[in-house]
Amino acid sequence: MARKKIALVGAGQIGGTLALLAAQKELGDVVLFDIAEGMPAGKALDLAETSPVEGFNASLTGGNDYSIIEGADVVIVTAGIPRKPGMSRDDLIGINSGVCKTVGEAIGKYAPNAFVIVITNPLDVMVWVLQQASGLPPERVVGMAGVLDSARFRYFLAEEFNVSVEDVTAFVLGGHGDTMVPLVRYSTVAGIPLPDLVKMGWTTQEKLDAIVQRTRDGGAEIVKLLKTGSAFYAPAASAIQMAESYLKDQKRVLPVAAHLSGQYGQDDLYVGVPVIIGAGGVEKIIEIELNDEEKAMFQNSVDAVKTLVDVVKKLDAEKSAS
Numbered sequence: 457m458a459r460k461k462i463a464l465v466g467a468g469q470i471g472g473t474l475a476l477l478a479a480q481k482e483l484g485d486v487v488l489f490d491i492a493e494g495m496p497a498g499k500a501l502d503l504a505e506t507s508p509v510e511g512f513n514a515s516l517t518g519g520n521d522y523s524i525i526e527g528a529d530v531v532i533v534t535a536g537i538p539r540k541p542g543m544s545r546d547d548l549i550g551i552n553s554g555v556c557k558t559v560g561e562a563i564g565k566y567a568p569n570a571f572v573i574v575i576t577n578p579l580d581v582m583v584w585v586l587q588q589a590s591g592l593p594p595e596r597v598v599g600m601a602g603v604l605d606s607a608r609f610r611y612f613l614a615e616e617f618n619v620s621v622e623d624v625t626a627f628v629l630g631g632h633g634d635t636m637v638p639l640v641r642y643s644t645v646a647g648i649p650l651p652d653l654v655k656m657g658w659t660t661q662e663k664l665d666a667i668v669q670r671t672r673d674g675g676a677e678i679v680k681l682l683k684t685g686s687a688f689y690a691p692a693a694s695a696i697q698m699a700e701s702y703l704k705d706q707k708r709v710l711p712v713a714a715h716l717s718g719q720y721g722q723d724d725l726y727v728g729v730p731v732i733i734g735a736g737g738v739e740k741i742i743e744i745e746l747n748d749e750e751k752a753m754f755q756n757s758v759d760a761v762k763t764l765v766d767v768v769k770k771l772d773a774e775k776s777a778s
């Protein structure tokens with residue numbers, strides 16, 4: 457069986473980590489595209505030279521011409537700029553929406569049959585821009601954020617309860633911003649929902665509230681510590697989990713920014729919800745029952761994403777008028 461082809465558009469911090477993980481897991485051959493001259497070829501060569509040591513079989517190449525992504529089975533997009541300390545993800549919208557439009561058009565031209573995972577921020581609206589520009593069906597264009605936000609929630613919970621991260625499940629829904637919705641009622645330790653753990657005296661409501669807020673601020677916490685750039689190891693691992701589920705038809709249930717057309721009462725909007733990812737891309741959007749409080753938080757998050765979609769539409773209209 458011929459190897460699959462994984463194209464990484466953006467070969468920066470996340471792009472390089474994605475390439476290493478994809479190659480180490482032998483998900484397929486990897487191509488790295490970036491506008492920085494020489495850099496993707498250099499990173500690809502450096503990574504390829506780890507293969508004899510690590511013992512993986514995957515070719516890694518890089519370049520500055522979009523034609524290298526031709527025929528890719530999976531495209532993961534990190535092209536654009538990250539935020540700096542003090543900035544919000546939303547502040548990146550002007551530059552990154554232009555980048556995602558160009559990248560979307562290139563994917564439509566060179567890799568129209570791919571499963572596309574967008575990582576560039578502000579996430580939910582960037583997926584919307586890229587899907588529109590690419591012309592690919594919405595079930596094959598998704599955004600990565602929920603897996604990362606849920607991983608952070610799981611990690612903080614595992615620390616609090618002093619248990620293995622493997623025994624903690626968590627779901628974070630909504631947009632990938634300050635309004636994201638860590639779903640306490642649907643998150644568990646060994647199958648026991650978090651509210652029950654509070655009742656059992658294993659933690660307090662105050663500690664749980666603090667973990668929820670730390671999850672919401674998880675990206676900013678790392679931006680503040682790094683000072684230049686944002687998180688890249690956990691974001692790359694999260695996107696690789698999504699790519700693997702598609703390539704191996706694993707049918708994992710994962711929270712991703714998926715295109716809603718009626719689900720959760722939303723239309724033509726990308727926002728984080730649980731979905732099944734298999735060989736068909738997003739094979740099912742799971743509509744979980746939300747109580748009134750959760751519904752209000754989800755709607756608040758949806759409204760924040762809608763505001764950004766309106767900003768992009770306005771920017772587009774201004775560009776066409778000038």
Ligand SMILES: NC(=O)c1ccc[n+]([C@@H]2O[C@H](COP(=O)([O-])OP(=O)(O)OC[C@H]3O[C@@H](n4cnc5c(N)ncnc54)[C@H](O)[C@@H]3O)[C@@H](O)[C@H]2O)c1
Nearest residue numbers: 466468469470491534535536537538575576577600601691
């Ligand atoms: N969705 C998430 O959960 C999540 C998590 C972490 C980071 N991010 C976002 O991912 C993006 C990338 O982060 P990073 O740390 O890899 O940044 P980075 O600066 O290390 O890499 C970005 C790369 O994109 C390239 N680039 C810029 N414009 C381009 C274009 N028009 N075409 C192709 N490449 C282009 C740059 O040359 C650079 O190499 C940022 O927007 C960041 O905010 C999102």
Ligand SMILES: O=C(O)C[C@H](O)C(=O)O
Nearest residue numbers: 539545577675676686687
């Ligand atoms: O916080 C950021 O700017 C990057 C990313 O969205 C994250 O959550 O780590």
